[in-house]
Amino acid sequence: MQPPITAGSILQNRYKIIKILGQGGFGRTYLAEDQRRFNEFCAIKELIPSAMGTSAWEKAQELFGREAAILYQIQHPQVPQFREKFEQDQRLFLVQDYVEGKTYYDLLEERKAVGGAFTEAEALRLMRLLLPTLGYIHGKGIIHRDISPDNIMMRESDKLPILIDFGVVKELVTRLQSKNSTPQTYVGKLGYSPSEQIQTGQAYPSSDLYALAVSVIVLLTAKDPTELFDDNLLTWNWQRWVTVNSQFAQILNRMLSYKPGARYQSAREVLEALDSLNQSTGTKPDVSRIPTVAVGGKPKLENSSLPNRVNSVIPPQGNTILDRPLVVGAIFAAVMVFTGVGSWMLIKNIRNTSNSPSQSLPPQAFPSPLITPKPTLDEPVIVSKRLNFGVSNRVNLKGTLKSDRIIEYTFRGEEGQRLTVVLVEENGVSLTVFGPNKELIDNAAQQVSYYRGKLPFTGRYSIQLNNLPEITQAEYTLRVKLRKPVNVTPKPRPDIEPTPTPEIEPTSTPTPEIEPTPEIEPTPTPEIEPTVPPVENTPTLPPIDNTPTPSPIESTPTPKPTNPVIPPVDIFPTPKPTPADEETNKPIVEPSPESDSDSGDS
Numbered sequence: 001m002q003p004p005i006t007a008g009s010i011l012q013n014r015y016k017i018i019k020i021l022g023q024g025g026f027g028r029t030y031l032a033e034d035q036r037r038f039n040e041f042c043a044i045k046e047l048i049p050s051a052m053g054t055s056a057w058e059k060a061q062e063l064f065g066r067e068a069a070i071l072y073q074i075q076h077p078q079v080p081q082f083r084e085k086f087e088q089d090q091r092l093f094l095v096q097d098y099v100e101g102k103t104y105y106d107l108l109e110e111r112k113a114v115g116g117a118f119t120e121a122e123a124l125r126l127m128r129l130l131l132p133t134l135g136y137i138h139g140k141g142i143i144h145r146d147i148s149p150d151n152i153m154m155r156e157s158d159k160l161p162i163l164i165d166f167g168v169v170k171e172l173v174t175r176l177q178s179k180n181s182t183p184q185t186y187v188g189k190l191g192y193s194p195s196e197q198i199q200t201g202q203a204y205p206s207s208d209l210y211a212l213a214v215s216v217i218v219l220l221t222a223k224d225p226t227e228l229f230d231d232n233l234l235t236w237n238w239q240r241w242v243t244v245n246s247q248f249a250q251i252l253n254r255m256l257s258y259k260p261g262a263r264y265q266s267a268r269e270v271l272e273a274l275d276s277l278n279q280s281t282g283t284k285p286d287v288s289r290i291p292t293v294a295v296g297g298k299p300k301l302e303n304s305s306l307p308n309r310v311n312s313v314i315p316p317q318g319n320t321i322l323d324r325p326l327v328v329g330a331i332f333a334a335v336m337v338f339t340g341v342g343s344w345m346l347i348k349n350i351r352n353t354s355n356s357p358s359q360s361l362p363p364q365a366f367p368s369p370l371i372t373p374k375p376t377l378d379e380p381v382i383v384s385k386r387l388n389f390g391v392s393n394r395v396n397l398k399g400t401l402k403s404d405r406i407i408e409y410t411f412r413g414e415e416g417q418r419l420t421v422v423l424v425e426e427n428g429v430s431l432t433v434f435g436p437n438k439e440l441i442d443n444a445a446q447q448v449s450y451y452r453g454k455l456p457f458t459g460r461y462s463i464q465l466n467n468l469p470e471i472t473q474a475e476y477t478l479r480v481k482l483r484k485p486v487n488v489t490p491k492p493r494p495d496i497e498p499t500p501t502p503e504i505e506p507t508s509t510p511t512p513e514i515e516p517t518p519e520i521e522p523t524p525t526p527e528i529e530p531t532v533p534p535v536e537n538t539p540t541l542p543p544i545d546n547t548p549t550p551s552p553i554e555s556t557p558t559p560k561p562t563n564p565v566i567p568p569v570d571i572f573p574t575p576k577p578t579p580a581d582e583e584t585n586k587p588i589v590e591p592s593p594e595s596d597s598d599s600g601d602s
Contacts, residue, residue: 002091004028005046010035011093012086015044029165031098041098043080046091057090064092071096073140078133078162099162105150108219110450114394114479116424117222120244121475125427126152127216128274130161134212135267137163138205145203147211148192149218159428159468191225196260206263209270213255220244234258247277380406382464387411389482397478401429407465413455413482420481421463423449428471431478434462 009017015032021043022029028046033039047064064085071082071094083095104126111117118126130152137144144151146165153162188197194210196202214225221228221241228238236256239249251273257263264270380403387395387409401407413419423431433445436459445451447466455461467474 002048005030011044011088015042015095017044041100042083043096043098045094045096047094060092064094068094070140070142074137074142076133076136078130078160079137080162080164099153099155099164101153101156101162103150104152104154104161104215104219105148107154107450108149108222110422111424112222114420114422114481116422116479117242118219119424119477120220120248121427123216123220123244124248124274126161126219127212127270130163130212131267131271131274133161133163134205134208135271138208138267143203143205144208144211145193145197146189147208147215148189149215152215191229194260195258204260205267206260206265209255209264209267210257213252217242217252217256245277251277380404380466382406382408384408384410384462387463387480389480393482393484395478395480397480398476399478400473400475401465401467403467403472409463409465409478409480410460411463411480411482413458413461414484415455415457417455418453418483419455419461420452420479420483421450422479423465424477424479427474427476428468429474429476430466430468432464432466434464436460438462 004020004023005011005017007017007019011017011032014036015034016039018031018033018041020028021031027048030044030046032042032044034042047060047067068082068085074082080096080099083097085092085094087093108118134144144163147163151163151165153164154160155162188203189211190198192211192214194207196204197207217228217236217238218225221238223238223241228236228241230237235258236253251270255263255270264273383405385407389395389411397409399407419433421431421433423429430447430449431451432447433441433451435441435456440446441456441461442451442453445453463478463480465476465478
């Protein structure tokens with residue numbers, strides 16, 4: 001297998017590699033810039049052959065050309081647009097449009113971080129938006145074969161699900177469905193692909209519907225497929241982890257059937273089942289709209305009884321209320337009484353309201369905030385609420401947001417605290433985080449559904465919820481988590497380090513003061529030398545030179561080693577008895593040579 005292409009490399013003198021987006025068993029995906037289209041981002045996929053050699057390379061080229069031809073047929077807004085294919089340095093490449101957004105796998109991991117998962121409404125929205133795309137692809141005779149949360153992206157611009165990674169799709173023709181032809185390469189993902197695709201390589205439109213249903217229950221339960229599937233009974237046990245509408249559960253269970261024939265055979269059938277689910281749960285049949293049907297009686301009898309009907313209608317006209325003057329008078333009197341009582345109560349209320357302003361005139365502070373919304377009829381009204389964090393430092397909020405309102409949640413934060421905000425049910429709602437200065441705390445905290453970061457300074461922060469354009473009303477679930485700052489422990493460490501360093505330096509400075517002690521050594525050497533010349537002045541020098549010549553030589557080295565051993569002891573007594581005045585006045589100097597001669601005689 002060839003190594004990946006390094007960042008900064010240029011392919012075909014056009015595409016500059018930025019980074020690696022992903023790698024699998026069939027190829028790698030790179031993010032690149034198209035230098036011929038104003039450095040527009042694009043996705044380049046490299047097809048990696050499973051084996052090397054001439055036959056393997058020819059097989060890879062054949063599969064490569066087939067995949068490119070299939071991708072060229074797809075022209076759908078929820079599928080990345082195919083651009084071109086090329087070969088370079090024994091490598092095969094496909095170029096497609098780059099989709100900016102997050103995969104549903106990444107979105108699920110964000111929900112897991114705060115202990116949540118996708119709701120039933122979000123799962124239904126995903127299926128309704130993605131099933132028409134699958135119907136379009138299946139109509140072209142193409143099977144995706146690798147549907148999973150990491151191959152479905154939510155586009156950042158319009159929040160629509162996008163099908164990606166068509167590098168392993170193959171054309172579905174009648175030969176593939178026959179028993180005689182068996183594909184040599186089996187494509188699929190364990191846990192998501194059905195058994196017929198993994199074991200035999202056969203794939204049908206119901207195989208993609210099976211993988212879509214597995215992806216939906218994974219998003220609902222936040223569990224891996226291996227935790228939801230029973231290998232012994234070959235059944236899915238996902239309903240014990242989440243509770244949904246019974247009819248919706250039936251639709252998913254039919255899509256998850258082990259046998260392909262027991263599943264829905266097309267995406268259109270699943271959409272019709274979802275539409276019937278909306279009709280049964282959303283609107284109930286109204287009895288007044290049911291047309292009435294005549295029971296008993298034939299048209300001929302009705303025609304023959306027309307004269308009798310005319311005669312039966314005429315007599316009751318004399319028994320109407322208008323023909324009774326007493327009843328009419330009673331009704332008129334009752335009307336007059338009611339109008340009189342009503343007018344009296346109305347006048348009384350008007351008088352009470354006219355007297356009440358005199359008492360409410362002093363507190364003029366209250367009506368002042370009520371005047372502010374009048375000039376902002378066209379702008380949304382901001383509803384402010386405070387967040388109260390408990391011991392767990394988490395808050396879960398649910399509500400409904402209208403297009404003419406902005407809900408603002410405020411809280412007090414400290415510098416260094418970590419803030420995590422997630423909109424579990426988006427449904428067209430976005431969030432923005434503002435700091436105490438009413439400005440964005442981060443460029444990534446505007447019109448998003450998830451934000452995580454540190455608070456820059458201490459103060460009161462606010463989280464505003466807005467509806468996306470063309471959405472009048474939406475429900476939302478907001479989860480906020482605030483952690484304490486972590487940078488507390490390293491503060492005492494710098495206080496310990498500077499204290500020992502200055503104490504060690506002054507202790508080392510007095511050590512060189514001992515060095516001047518050897519300066520005393522030259523002082524005894526000149527003092528010993530003058531002792532020798534007075535001995536030379538005496539007449540006894542020649543006999544001393546003949547016999548004891550080695551003795552003075554030996555005497556000379558003996559003081560030298562003794563001097564470094566006890567230098568201060570020999571130095572201090574010698575200078576005291578050797579002044580110039582004592583040598584001349586005292587005759588004690590004479591016996592000193594005698595003692596030397598005695599030592600020589602001995």
